[in-house]
Amino acid sequence: MLILRLIRESIIMAWHALVVNKLRTFLSLLGVTIGIFAIITVFTAVDSMENSVKGSVEKLGNNTVYVQKWPWAFGGDYPWWKYWQRPLPTIDELTQLKDRSQLAENMAFMAFLNGQTLKWEGNVVENCDVSLVSHDYEKITGFDLYDGRYFTEAESNGGYPVALVGFEVAANLYPSISAMDKTITVKGRKAKIVGVFAKEGESMIGNSHDKSVVLPVNYGRKFIDIRTDRSGPMIMVKAKPNVTNAELIDELKGHMRAIRRLRPVEEDDLP
Numbered sequence: 001m002l003i004l005r006l007i008r009e010s011i012i013m014a015w016h017a018l019v020v021n022k023l024r025t026f027l028s029l030l031g032v033t034i035g036i037f038a039i040i041t042v043f044t045a046v047d048s049m050e051n052s053v054k055g056s057v058e059k060l061g062n063n064t065v066y067v068q069k070w071p072w073a074f075g076g077d078y079p080w081w082k083y084w085q086r087p088l089p090t091i092d093e094l095t096q097l098k099d100r101s102q103l104a105e106n107m108a109f110m111a112f113l114n115g116q117t118l119k120w121e122g123n124v125v126e127n128c129d130v131s132l133v134s135h136d137y138e139k140i141t142g143f144d145l146y147d148g149r150y151f152t153e154a155e156s157n158g159g160y161p162v163a164l165v166g167f168e169v170a171a172n173l174y175p176s177i178s179a180m181d182k183t184i185t186v187k188g189r190k191a192k193i194v195g196v197f198a199k200e201g202e203s204m205i206g207n208s209h210d211k212s213v214v215l216p217v218n219y220g221r222k223f224i225d226i227r228t229d230r231s232g233p234m235i236m237v238k239a240k241p242n243v244t245n246a247e248l249i250d251e252l253k254g255h256m257r258a259i260r261r262l263r264p265v266e267e268d269d270l271p
Helices: 002-020 022-060 080-085 091-100 153-158 167-173 245-259
Strands: 064-068 104-120 123-133 145-148 162-165 183-186 189-197 212-216 234-239
Touching: 064 245, 091 104, 091 234, 091 245, 104 167, 104 183, 104 245, 123 167, 145 167, 162 167, 162 183, 167 189, 183 212, 234 245
Parallel strands: 123 212, 162 189
Antiparallel strands: 064 234, 104 123, 104 234, 145 189, 162 212, 183 189
């Protein structure tokens, strides 16, 4: 009985304190409420960011290796000027890697031209990315088409003036008509639009196709220099099933050393 009486009196005293100090009670409840909502907001934002990063990485391919001059991130004791001295990947090296590799499922060459302004009859889209790709690009990167089709092998290998454009490019340049079979101009050279990428939205790592133009590399190389650092040429290599990235990297390094005729005492010239 004594315990129950103490509990009852404690409840009465607490309730009395809440009633008497209404402002303090309100502020305390408000602070707790704000705190809870802040925690929920933070966790929601973190989850959303995590899902966005995962989606962006999945588009790159979780079993894809990039053969390029520069590393994704600098660090360690390796001097930057050694990266500068390294050669750029070439289409000829892509061909040789295809002939030599036993662990790669697909390979593609890619180069870039950033910050381009595209126009059509008074409509303008700024800061577009132009990508020059070899035919197997479709087999390595994950994307969907809203309209049209991908390049045929004959168009890719023959360097036909055809293009794929991002959803925003199509929507802003051709707001009231279909972009299919329209002509787009890049650096003064024209190409016919054969496909439009599905809308992808913002990407945490900048690999969205929404504001991009993709051309066959054998066409784009006629007016864009793919042998400079500005174009960032790279070879994308997708591993076969059950082949780890580490196994693929070891094989590619060995083949690239042979292709570039590096002596055993010389350092690797790939990141």
